[in-house]
Amino acid sequence: MNPVFFLFLRRMRVPLLLLVVVYSIAIGGLVSIPGVDANGEPWRFDFFHAFYFITYTASTIGFGELPYAFTPAQRMWTTVSIYLTVLGWLYAFGAILALLQDPAFRRAIAEQRFGRAVARLNEPFYIVCGFGETGEMITRMLIRHKFRVVALDRDADRIASLELVEWGVDLPAMCADFRDPNRLLLAGLRHPRCRGIVPLSRDDEANVEAALAARLLNPRLQVVCRAQSDSARAKLPSFTTDEIVDPFEIFATQLALALNKPSAHALHETLGSLPGQTLPARQEPPRGLWLICGYGRFGSTVARHLQAEGITTRILEPKPDVAPPDAIVGAGTSRDALEAAGCREAVGLIAGTDTDTSNLAIAMTARTTNPRVFIVARENRDKNHPLFLAAPVDLVVETSRLLVNRIFAELTNPLLRRFLGFVCLQSEAWSAALYERVRADCDGRTPDTWEVRLHRDDAPAVVDALAAGRRIELGHLLRDPRAREERLPVLPLALLREGHFSCLPLEDMPLAIGDRLLFSGPLGAAATMEWVLGAANVLEYVESGAEVPDAYV
Secondary structure, eight states: OOHHHHHHHHHTHHHHHHHHHHHHHHHHHHHHSOEEOTTSOEEOOOHHHHHHHHHHHHTTOOOOSOSSOOOHHHHHHHHHHHHHHHHHHHHHHHHHHHHHHOHHHHHHHHHHHHHHHHHTOOSOEEEEESOSHHHHHHHHHHHHTTOEEEEEESOHHHHHHHTTSOOSSOOOEEEOOTTSHHHHHHTTTTOTTEEEEEEOOSOHHHHHHHHHHHHHHOTTSEEEEEOOSHHHHHHGGGGTOSEEEOHHHHHHHHHHHHHHOHHHHHHHHHHHSOTTSBOOOOOOOOOSEEEEEOOSHHHHHHHHHHHHTTOEEEEEESOTTTSOTTOEESOTTOHHHHHHHTTTTOSEEEEOOSOHHHHHHHHHHHHHHOTTOEEEEEEOOGGGHHHHHHSSOSEEEEHHHHHHHHHHHHHHOHHHHHHHHHHHTSOHHHHHHHHHHHHHHHTTBOOEEEEEEOSTTTOHHHHHHHHTTOOOBHHHHTEETTEEEEEOSOEEEEEEETTEEEESOOTTOBOOTTOEEEEEESTTHHHHHHHHHHOHHHHHHHHHOOOOOSSOO
16 A cells, blocks of 8 residues: 555544544434425435535535525534534644654655656666765766766755755655665666666665665666775675775775876876866875874775885874884874874875864974975865865875765776776886876866777667678777868777777777777767767768768758
8 A cells, every 4th residue: 555645544544533423413413403495394404415515514615504594403503513513624634734744654755756756767877875975976977977866865954955956857865774675675776777876875884784785686786885894895795796995995005006106096096087177186106104194994004005015104193002013102293293203204194084184283293394295184074175275285085086986987987997907017108108198188187988888779870880791990980070080089998899808909990899998088079979979971971981961951
């Protein structure tokens, strides 16, 4: 049974029964009391006309005494009936108003409305669980790339605030515990258009439970899960989660890469960032002694990666029970503690506590202690970003940005991660040459990276041409459909064919049905390439130069 209808019937049972009793008494009295017609003959109400009379009398409309003038007994009974029915309706309306304010009833209505909105979705969508700063940024990027989003969060105020944001499309959202499989099913977990689920809350255990439910209830879905604790990261591989996103691991890996291969790190930053942003400055952290202030989850992760790369580290931790045996106990906000830890001879310092104010204070104290030290500061809250930009910091660890970049790439462009893994294995000279090529095409902005699948849905013109036996080369896709002599500012990064992965394919390589191609270029280049992929006459033009009309006019 419909839960809203069930709740209504259950809560309105007494008022409805009261109205039935009141109407029965009023109608029964009218039927039993005799009246006099116009000729002085006795007459009585039948049940239908008595019901009709009580209906307009109870609603205080007052059509009068119909069909004949009443006797005193009838008028007396009518007076009693008016009081009875009006009081009955007042009680019923009061019960209805109380029901409308009942949290359970309002929640049932919200769930019903939410379920209908999800069922009506006709575009591919993702379920985002935990709608904080990271969830909002992921949602904006997915909507910009023509995906829809269904939002779940346990914070009612956060869900209510979504209605004040202009998304450009309807955003189904519900306050619910996304650990509950029934709520995930209501959010469209088995909807044919659902592409995946992204648990992003700060509660790792809740994320793990949502990922487990999604994997069991719909194994075909893509699951990208945020997890920072060791226990959560240990559980998730058992559920064959597609990607486990830990911002601390991401940063520690990138910092270690920047120390050994600055150009490879620059490629990661450039290709892995959201498109259209200012091109990040190339970072080349110095090698030598690094001082890590704060040995929590973040500090211990960074220390482990730096030590694996042969970098000397020294820990400064104010809590003796948290500090490792060889650490210096003290607060990084104290100049004496920094000097005791060796800040003057250190080449780098990481302010990695859980508090933004502490990290900013550590950075400013370290700068006055050693003006030449390379300072890395952890930013815990995105709203404090202007403070970190104004602080004497060389590199800001933006947790939200790291999560968004990795998750968005995993959801929309899985080939990119494989390509960046290949980059890490190459020499510094190879990475530097490729970085210069990418930077030359993006005009000071981070490039867009996109994947092209040579299937009928994504590239119908190319697939039809290949099926007809024509030779279509990679270079044909790189020509400008408005002037074939000009080349689009697009760089082919990788080709995946029948499980074989190759990087930087040549332009004269013939394409085949089923190929997956990875490109990078400025914003708008992907839309231009879609002309060639989808229109047979445009493909004919870039291939041979022949301008073939696609209509009679």
